[in-house]
């Protein structure tokens with residue numbers, strides 16, 4: 001049944017492509033050199049036969065899956081140690097190393113939290129002396145750790161965390177305690193049975209006073225035997241919607257002592273006698289979360305791109321129904337409704353990747369300033385990372401689901417890989433700050449900015465500067481152009497911020513407290529935040545493609561411009577109610593937008609397969625019966641089905657045990 005031939009529809013589609021595929025791949029990677037490095041790393045990983053699977057993971061037990069994931073995680077870590085030597089912990093751009101990981105550990109690595117938040121917290125929140133002690137040990141895996149912040153009772157409201165760290169000046173130690181069931185740490189990846197250390201976020205008590213939450217590095221298992229240390233109660237939290245191999249865990253402490261120097265003291269400090277020296281800003285304790293939120297934007301783009309590749313290739317291979325009588329069944333990709341489901345997700349994959357890189361660069365600039373002692377840009381970075389993490393994971397999750405639906409019944413098969421991709425992006429809507437909560441954080445920043453404007457202060461941060469144009473009546477007029485649509489979105493964001501501000505003020509005037517007014521206005525606040533975020537995505541995507549066009553070939557540039565326009569027109573149509581309410585568009589402009597949207601679908605159609613090939617994901621990464629490069633969809637579906645252990649015997653024992661007696665009983 002195996003054949004190496006590529007499906008004829010895909011061959012035909014690829015022949016239609018109007019641009020140079022290699023040029024697109026280099027553009028996506030960020031340059032030819034990066035493409036070569038990435039590919040070389042992928043080849044190295046894929047050449048390791050111990051990283052390949054014999055049996056699909058779906059048929060293994062929870063325990064077996066975890067054990068295999070740990071084995072593979074060790075091989076991969078060793079490889080990374082060699083690969084990352086002399087590379088900065090926070091590279092100039094998001095690393096491509098993660099791109100290949102789904103080809104090895106299909107779900108999440110039990111070392112994931114070690115490699116991300118544990119290392120990032122050591123790097124960001126330890127003082128130089130502590131870093132000298134811990135960083136190389138952590139990089140070399142002499143200690144393995146996680147980031148343990150969330151508790152059974154609190155994930156969002158960090159000030160409500162209940163774990164305590166009480167300083168004892170007699171012994172110069174902190175005593176960790178989990179005073180209630182709800183104080184148990186709950187969720188940290190790798191915590192269950194993998195790590196021997198944790199960054200613990202706990203309420204610091206010294207000299208009889210609470211100083212809020214502070215980070216501590218805590219050994220929880222013996223380094224030789226891996227047995228939990230006395231006073232530590234640790235375990236795994238059990239199966240979830242996804243993340244089966246992440247080894248998420250719970251953890252409680254009973255009078256567990258750690259040395260004073262285990263408090264991460266880059267920002268705040270507890271002296272030997274118990275004197276607390278506070279940080280320049282207590283928000284610096286939250287620094288790791290900002291870095292990870294930025295990273296999530298980039299991850300989400302990868303996951304949506306994978307889903308788009310799978311669904312577009314499948315739609316080129318799949319034929320169904322009849323467009324015209326007596327003609328062969330068309331490729332489902334020719335149905336305009338199918339194009340509507342898919343092409344926006346190609347555009348969104350590019351948009352979010354580009355915004356993710358821009359945000360990464362912005363973050364590096366702000367971190368540099370913070371290292372020099374200047375915190376001025378931290379609020380803007382926090383506001384940006386919160387709304388972009390929220391909107392991008394939301395869009396990618398919705399996009400992956402749309403791709404699954406676009407694959408009909410076969411999209412529901414685990415072997416399509418769409419369910420796993422969905423489980424990852426939907427988890428990202430919750431972890432690292434629940435999306436609604438993060439949008440409200442950005443709204444807080446936007447309302448402060450609006451107050452600033454009303455007070456006549458025009459010195460605004462760059463990403464909110466546009467609001468000045470809409471604070472007073474303007475002579476701006478709607479235009480059906482890219483810039484016109486972006487201006488329209490700006491008008492919507494400004495209008496929604498103003499409305500939310502007015503609503504909150506109205507409640508305060510009616511006698512409500514600021515906090516009550518905030519809650520009463522919160523639906524509008526979330527909408528304002530989303531609208532502001534859409535402005536950022538549209539602007540950055542459009543500007544970056546415009547800039548890149550100066551160096552790209554006209555053919556590629558034209559296709560990328562079409563994707564930008566599709567993205568803008570799609571969202572203008574999706575949000576036409578808001579645009580009609582807040583911008584100067586008239587309802588007579590809408591049909592022209594709709595016509596242009598349909599024209600764009602037709603223009604993109606010949607390049608659809610070329611565009612998804614341009615994301616350049618290996619088949620091993622896609623791990624999909626529907627999305628492989630050769631389009632052998634039906635053969636792969638059957639090959640995978642035959643791997644079911646139930647198919648290993650013609651009659652399952654349950655027939656003789658249950659069904660047959662049951663049928664016989666029914667005959668009586």
Ligand SMILES: CCC/C=C/C(=O)SCCNC(=O)CCNC(=O)[C@H](O)C(C)(C)COP(=O)([O-])OP(=O)([O-])OC[C@H]1O[C@@H](n2cnc3c(N)ncnc32)[C@H](O)[C@@H]1OP(=O)([O-])[O-]
Nearest residue numbers: 149155156157158159283286289290382431432433437444
């Ligand atoms: C693979 C999976 C891995 C997953 C891992 C995890 O999930 S790990 C677990 C991940 N867990 C989560 O992500 C938990 C999510 N929860 C949180 O991050 C916080 O508790 C909170 C932000 C929701 C509220 O916090 P709060 O009640 O303490 O604060 P507040 O609302 O009263 O605001 C006070 C001021 O602080 C500012 N500010 C706040 N954060 C930051 C920041 N990072 N930077 C800079 N600034 C920040 C804010 O703007 C405000 O400024 P203003 O207006 O006064 O000038």
Ligand SMILES: Cc1cc2nc3c(=O)[nH]c(=O)nc-3n(C[C@H](O)[C@H](O)[C@H](O)COP(=O)(O)OP(=O)(O)OC[C@H]3O[C@@H](n4cnc5c(N)ncnc54)[C@H](O)[C@@H]3O)c2cc1C
Nearest residue numbers: 148149150154155156187188189427430431432433434436
């Ligand atoms: C797959 C996965 C991996 C994770 N990994 C880790 C990890 O490694 N380390 C770690 O420490 N944690 C981890 N977490 C925990 C995660 O960070 C929290 O679950 C997340 O921050 C949300 O907090 P919560 O669960 O308390 O949700 P809640 O805050 O209880 O949210 C429930 C609902 O309440 C609403 N809500 C809460 N507060 C407000 C508010 N102020 N205003 C309006 N609405 C509100 C939310 O919008 C939501 O609808 C992980 C979680 C998941 C799902």
